[in-house]
Amino acid sequence: MSGPGSKEPTPGRSAAPITAVPVRYPERWVAAGIILVLAAMFVHMLFTNPAFNWPFMLDNMFSEPVVRGVWVTLSATVLSMVIGVVLGIVLAVMRLSGNPVLVTVSWTYTWFFRGVPRLVLAVLFGNLAILYSTIHIGLPFDNYWMPWLGLEGDARFFEIDARTLLTGYTAGLLALSLSEGAYMAEIIRAGLQSVDKGQTEASQALGMSKSKIMRRITLPQAMRVVIPPTGNETIAMLKDTALLAYVPVTIELFYQLQAIGTRSYQIFPMLVAACLWYLAITSVLMTGQYFIERRFNRSGRGTARERIVGGAH
Amino acid sequence: MAEKTRDHGEQEAAPETAEGAAAPGDALVVAENVHKSFGRLEVLKGIDLQVRRGEVMCIVGPSGSGKSTFLRCVNHLEKLTAGRLWVNGELMGYRQKRGRLYELRDSEIAAQRSDIGMVFQRFNLFPHLTVLGNIVEAPVQVKRVPRARATERAMELLERVGLPDKANAYPEQLSGGQQQRVAIARALAMEPSLMLFDEPTSALDPELVGEVLDVMQDLAGGGMTMVVVTHEMGFAREVGDSLVFMDDGVVVESGSPAEVLSNPRHERTQAFLSKVL
Ligand SMILES: Nc1ncnc2c1ncn2[C@@H]1O[C@H](COP(=O)(O)OP(=O)(O)O)[C@@H](O)[C@H]1O
Ligand SMILES: [Mg+2]
Numbered sequence: 001m002s003g004p005g006s007k008e009p010t011p012g013r014s015a016a017p018i019t020a021v022p023v024r025y026p027e028r029w030v031a032a033g034i035i036l037v038l039a040a041m042f043v044h045m046l047f048t049n050p051a052f053n054w055p056f057m058l059d060n061m062f063s064e065p066v067v068r069g070v071w072v073t074l075s076a077t078v079l080s081m082v083i084g085v086v087l088g089i090v091l092a093v094m095r096l097s098g099n100p101v102l103v104t105v106s107w108t109y110t111w112f113f114r115g116v117p118r119l120v121l122a123v124l125f126g127n128l129a130i131l132y133s134t135i136h137i138g139l140p141f142d143n144y145w146m147p148w149l150g151l152e153g154d155a156r157f158f159e160i161d162a163r164t165l166l167t168g169y170t171a172g173l174l175a176l177s178l179s180e181g182a183y184m185a186e187i188i189r190a191g192l193q194s195v196d197k198g199q200t201e202a203s204q205a206l207g208m209s210k211s212k213i214m215r216r217i218t219l220p221q222a223m224r225v226v227i228p229p230t231g232n233e234t235i236a237m238l239k240d241t242a243l244l245a246y247v248p249v250t251i252e253l254f255y256q257l258q259a260i261g262t263r264s265y266q267i268f269p270m271l272v273a274a275c276l277w278y279l280a281i282t283s284v285l286m287t288g289q290y291f292i293e294r295r296f297n298r299s300g301r302g303t304a305r306e307r308i309v310g311g312a313h
Numbered sequence: 314m315a316e317k318t319r320d321h322g323e324q325e326a327a328p329e330t331a332e333g334a335a336a337p338g339d340a341l342v343v344a345e346n347v348h349k350s351f352g353r354l355e356v357l358k359g360i361d362l363q364v365r366r367g368e369v370m371c372i373v374g375p376s377g378s379g380k381s382t383f384l385r386c387v388n389h390l391e392k393l394t395a396g397r398l399w400v401n402g403e404l405m406g407y408r409q410k411r412g413r414l415y416e417l418r419d420s421e422i423a424a425q426r427s428d429i430g431m432v433f434q435r436f437n438l439f440p441h442l443t444v445l446g447n448i449v450e451a452p453v454q455v456k457r458v459p460r461a462r463a464t465e466r467a468m469e470l471l472e473r474v475g476l477p478d479k480a481n482a483y484p485e486q487l488s489g490g491q492q493q494r495v496a497i498a499r500a501l502a503m504e505p506s507l508m509l510f511d512e513p514t515s516a517l518d519p520e521l522v523g524e525v526l527d528v529m530q531d532l533a534g535g536g537m538t539m540v541v542v543t544h545e546m547g548f549a550r551e552v553g554d555s556l557v558f559m560d561d562g563v564v565v566e567s568g569s570p571a572e573v574l575s576n577p578r579h580e581r582t583q584a585f586l587s588k589v590l
Contacts, residue, residue, distance in 0.1 A: 196437075198433060198435055199439065201390060201433070201437065202438075202439070202496075203451075204390060204423070204426060205388055205390065205426055205430070205431035205500075206427065206455065206499070206503060207423045207424060207426045207427025207428075207451060207455045208423065208451060208454060208455055209419060209420055209423050209455075210419055212454050212455070216454060220441050221440065221441050
């Protein structure tokens, strides 16, 4: 009796669960079928094409130099990210300092290291020893001003052979770290700028010094904005450590895998091994990133709200 | 020009431009011909004011008249373009030596500011710290008070502003009125000799204004020297010792609140009051 004409709507009448026939999507089944066939063909090839040579790959994938290469890759990732973040903080603070000298230095640095490809940087740093075969620690331009003052000798206190200081690993690490510093500087600058100006003013009004305000108030709040892209940078860096092979850093993962492949004429299996190693490590990192981001997205807010629900109210 | 708050400034003449002229005895804040420009925009056009110790001065005036800018000049968040400003006998932001002004270092300015509390319209609590963390931050970091003692003192202050059970809450879990009371406690934790309030209740829902004004009234009753920019005429009348009407970067009129509110002498004051009363 609850037709459109009836005066009183009868509540509860239409509360029965809806059991309508859903729309069918036959094209989805067709697409899934095609993809399934393609996947089967691919797997078939994986197992029948002799170029894959799985037994050889498995034999060598976990050999001692390769596992050492994995550690080198991991250590290079961690070290270059740590140096890169510290450098990035310094560069970002310089950039926002308002001091024209610091701003220019920071800008030029970022311009250079963001503009040159990492591969080129890696090779370039591998060849820095050409520039200076020995590195002297002392007063600058001594060869000009010492004779001018009528002094003999030089103002160099000690010297290092550049080839011992700039071993492949150090040179490669330097290239990656310095490059990362430029990218982190941009990320951290955006984070610092995202913090409300009122925060700085309130801190200033309390008598806090500039450096205290940066360390205690601005940086911690910038972290929310900085952390997610830093996770991406870490994963990208892990992959970019493969560039160390071109410095060359002979103990590095990709170099080792390629070396084994070249030596035994089994290039393709070792390239597959490289893919698998990088995939495995980045998968672990991505999982970690997922949890860190989930934590930071509710940072202070979500956790705090849980606390209030559980306690204060 | 405008009358100064001279109702109690008996013996001393305003410090003339004499070298190293110190602030007069019982005035905590002395502003002398304070000018401030942002680029070509002159926001303060010569402010002369004195705030005695223990005085509650309310500043009213239309939006954009330079009230906030003046407050920010008092603790040197803004640099004056001309004039002088003393707080507690100290020239803010500069050292005067042999007829020249030397800018103070950041650390020296920070030290001057630590004696002046400021409360903002938008609270500006630190969102990443708890209420307790907000209050102990400056005493621990700036004054090097041991954390345990700072915490004890913070709990006393929270008691005083009526929020003893919110010590471990985060700012965003609090209502606006509660946040502003925490902000007052945070400023008081530095044991300042002067408190500046910049429209402390303007961002609050009407029903929350009272709780903040109560805390401020309590503070005034305890003898705190306060400069309060506000639109709360009731507060100005009941709690204020003096009332300053600012418009277009100048002090148009000042005197006792009752006098200015009920018997404004200047046209601009009358026009403004007719709109807000
Ligand atoms: N940092 C600034 N840069 C440029 N102009 C400003 C700045 N701060 C304030 N002003 C200007 O100064 C004038 C007075 O501002 P303010 O002191 O905030 O007034 P009030 O607090 O009385 O409303 C306004 O016209 C405002 O636009
Ligand atoms: Mg204002």
